[in-house]
Amino acid sequence: MSEILVYCSQRNGRITKGSFEAIGAARRLADSIDGTVGSALIGGEGIGGQAQELAAYGAQKVYVCENKRLEQYRPEMHLHVLKEIFNQTAPRLLLFIADTNGRELAPRLAYRTGAGIVSECIDLSIADGTSDVLIHKPVYGGKAIAQMVAKPSQVLTLRERCFEPLEKDDSRQAEIVSINVALPDISDGVQPIDFVEEEFTGIKLEDARIIVSGGRGIGSKDQFKEIEELAETLKAAVGSSRAAVDAGWVPPSFQVGQTGKIVAPDLYIAVGISGASQHLAGMSGSKCIVAINKDPDAPIFRAAQFGIVEDYKKILPGLKNKVKEILS
Amino acid sequence: MKVVVCMKHILDPELPPSAFQIEPEKKQAKIGKHAFVLNPYDENALEMALQLKEKKENVRITALTYGEAKAEESLRRALGVLADEAVHIVQETDRQTDAYGTAKVLAACIKTIGPVDLIMCGRMAGDWDAGLVGSLLAEALTLPSVCFISSLEINDSRLKVRRQVEGGTEILESPLPALVTVTNDESNVLRIAKVRDVMKAHRKQIQKFTLQDLDVSESDIRQTGAYEELRDIFLPVQDNVCEIIEGEEPEEKIDALLTKLKAQKIL
Numbered sequence: 001m002s003e004i005l006v007y008c009s010q011r012n013g014r015i016t017k018g019s020f021e022a023i024g025a026a027r028r029l030a031d032s033i034d035g036t037v038g039s040a041l042i043g044g045e046g047i048g049g050q051a052q053e054l055a056a057y058g059a060q061k062v063y064v065c066e067n068k069r070l071e072q073y074r075p076e077m078h079l080h081v082l083k084e085i086f087n088q089t090a091p092r093l094l095l096f097i098a099d100t101n102g103r104e105l106a107p108r109l110a111y112r113t114g115a116g117i118v119s120e121c122i123d124l125s126i127a128d129g130t131s132d133v134l135i136h137k138p139v140y141g142g143k144a145i146a147q148m149v150a151k152p153s154q155v156l157t158l159r160e161r162c163f164e165p166l167e168k169d170d171s172r173q174a175e176i177v178s179i180n181v182a183l184p185d186i187s188d189g190v191q192p193i194d195f196v197e198e199e200f201t202g203i204k205l206e207d208a209r210i211i212v213s214g215g216r217g218i219g220s221k222d223q224f225k226e227i228e229e230l231a232e233t234l235k236a237a238v239g240s241s242r243a244a245v246d247a248g249w250v251p252p253s254f255q256v257g258q259t260g261k262i263v264a265p266d267l268y269i270a271v272g273i274s275g276a277s278q279h280l281a282g283m284s285g286s287k288c289i290v291a292i293n294k295d296p297d298a299p300i301f302r303a304a305q306f307g308i309v310e311d312y313k314k315i316l317p318g319l320k321n322k323v324k325e326i327l328s
Numbered sequence: 329m330k331v332v333v334c335m336k337h338i339l340d341p342e343l344p345p346s347a348f349q350i351e352p353e354k355k356q357a358k359i360g361k362h363a364f365v366l367n368p369y370d371e372n373a374l375e376m377a378l379q380l381k382e383k384k385e386n387v388r389i390t391a392l393t394y395g396e397a398k399a400e401e402s403l404r405r406a407l408g409v410l411a412d413e414a415v416h417i418v419q420e421t422d423r424q425t426d427a428y429g430t431a432k433v434l435a436a437c438i439k440t441i442g443p444v445d446l447i448m449c450g451r452m453a454g455d456w457d458a459g460l461v462g463s464l465l466a467e468a469l470t471l472p473s474v475c476f477i478s479s480l481e482i483n484d485s486r487l488k489v490r491r492q493v494e495g496g497t498e499i500l501e502s503p504l505p506a507l508v509t510v511t512n513d514e515s516n517v518l519r520i521a522k523v524r525d526v527m528k529a530h531r532k533q534i535q536k537f538t539l540q541d542l543d544v545s546e547s548d549i550r551q552t553g554a555y556e557e558l559r560d561i562f563l564p565v566q567d568n569v570c571e572i573i574e575g576e577e578p579e580e581k582i583d584a585l586l587t588k589l590k591a592q593k594i595l
Contacts (some may be wrong), residue, residue, distance in 0.1 A: 012497060014496075037527055044547065070451070071510040100475070104475040104476075105545060107464050107467075108463050108467050111463075114553070116555045117460060117554050117555075118555050119457075119458045120457060138421075138457060139561065140455055140457070141341050141346050144350060144564070146355075146560070147561070147562070148555040148558050150560060151553065154479055155571060189388065189472045193488070194499040195497070195539070196496050196499065198496045242512060245514065246512055246517045252367045252512070267589070267595070278341065278454070299344055299346075301341070302566065303568060304570045306585060307571070308581050308585060310578055314578040316580065318582045319585075321588075322582055323586070323595075326586065326590075
């Protein structure tokens with residue numbers, strides 16, 4: 001029977017939502033090939049205490065490796081442990097959520113185990129009448145989709161918010177397997193020195209119900225304040241395209257897109273954003289997209305539900321005031 | 329200190345979806361007369377290397393690409409912003425090599441032109457959107473590596489980088505030699521070349537290698553194993569219809585938009 005292994009991603013010692021998405025993807029696939037889902041939980045002392053949470057989201061086995069030296073993310077250490085689990089379980093697939101750490105670990109583990117590697121998958125299925133795993137992955141900035149067949153041993157990263165987690169069910173149980181492995185001496189490798197937390201007061205992009213986002217068309221850092229004011233009125237988060245980050249109008253943490261944040265709010269208002277595929281890949285899952293752009297041919301209108309073809313400067317102040325009236 | 333910046337010459341990612349087509353036989357984009365450009369994330373890596381050279385003595389930058397004859401344009405561009413030298417591994421076919429294959433070719437070349445102190449790659453290429461080659465190359469050369477850095481400094485032959493992650497920035501150190509992949513940031517938008525330097529760049533010698541020169545065979549890199557088979561490539565179904573809000577005055581448009589959002593219970 002084949003096993004699908006999921007690397008459990010963490011941030012500040014907590015399992016990320018992305019891990020549950022990956023377990024959901026694994027479980028749906030496993031159910032159709034009579035396989036099982038295992039999860040690799042690697043972290044500091046006490047991390048095993050979160051194994052039940054992985055079970056509740058559908059992991060049937062949890063491989064736990066806890067050690068004080070694993071508390072901080074050190075790729076060399078995590079790779080060492082993960083390779084051990086990989087060798088013990090010989091999984092059909094190993095899934096990572098495509099967050100910063102997953103994107104870094106996946107290819108390196110693939111290289112070390114000789115497995116295949118495909119990144120940023122958005123759909124997984126079994127080909128009819130076979131046991132072939134079919135992978136869908138956007139290419140050319142989402143302008144096309146490639147379909148690949150997985151190797152017998154394949155590492156994948158899954159794009160965030162493309163796979164639904166299972167409904168949490170605390171009655172689900174998982175077999176816990178302790179992994180004992182001697183950790184390597186990595187004193188001569190990459191060392192974490194410090195972590196600077198994002199200075200942030202507003203609403204987080206990842207949690208926002210509404211996002212107001214600005215792009216190159218905004219024109220300047222000063223004018224970007226219009227975006228921030230509309231966002232504040234709407235109790236929305238502020239986002240941006242890559243162009244606004246490169247221009248220095250907003251910090252990189254505001255960037256929405258394939259290499260920025262992947263978001264899916266109820267309402268996404270794109271202002272002065274042309275709609276490069278790169279950007280669309282990060283927000284096309286939004287329930288409703290409103291585009292405000294003076295160029296009627298801007299690709300953003302292809303993704304939007306509602307569009308206003310107009311210079312944003314003629315729309316934003318009035319929109320802000322009207323919203324204020326409605327919400328008061 | 330020798331810095332290698334790995335670069336890919338790609339179909340312009342700004343090409344609008346309306347102009348984009350697939351070549352089903354080759355299972356890749358139809359090239360036609362579309363422009364090719366230096367991959368935007370490789371521009372960021374190149375800029376970071378140039379800034380390092382300005383701050384530190386004895387830094388020599390080599391721009392390296394594996395690509396068809398036309399990839400030379402991206403190398404000329406790098407020379408135009410004052411990379412010191414350029415190396416072109418000439419790809420004989422127009423078929424894409426997978427990430428394992430590309431890493432293998434680059435590794436063979438870097439061993440030939442080495443020793444190298446620092447390898448810099450863009451975080452991913454804007455055509456295949458994979459972001460794998462940097463990490464695979466680090467593995468192939470057994471180098472320490474850090475992905476998605478936004479800045480870098482070198483003190484006493486130790487590398488110090490800032491790495492953007494969810495919720496903040498990690499600061500990491502690594503011994504050299506090492507490999508980094510670079511993400512975009514306000515600080516690393518590629519400078520514009522001076523006309524004089526561009527003219528000079530066109531006369532500069534580019535070192536060329538074939539795969540045979542590097543002892544790599546076509547079969548070594550063809551389907552080396554990123555996946556079993558590329559079965560198909562297709563355009564996503566575009567079923568969205570955008571409702572353009574009409575109105576004589578901006579005010580009308582605003583009212584109409586808000587009415588619609590309220591009707592859908594979004595506001």
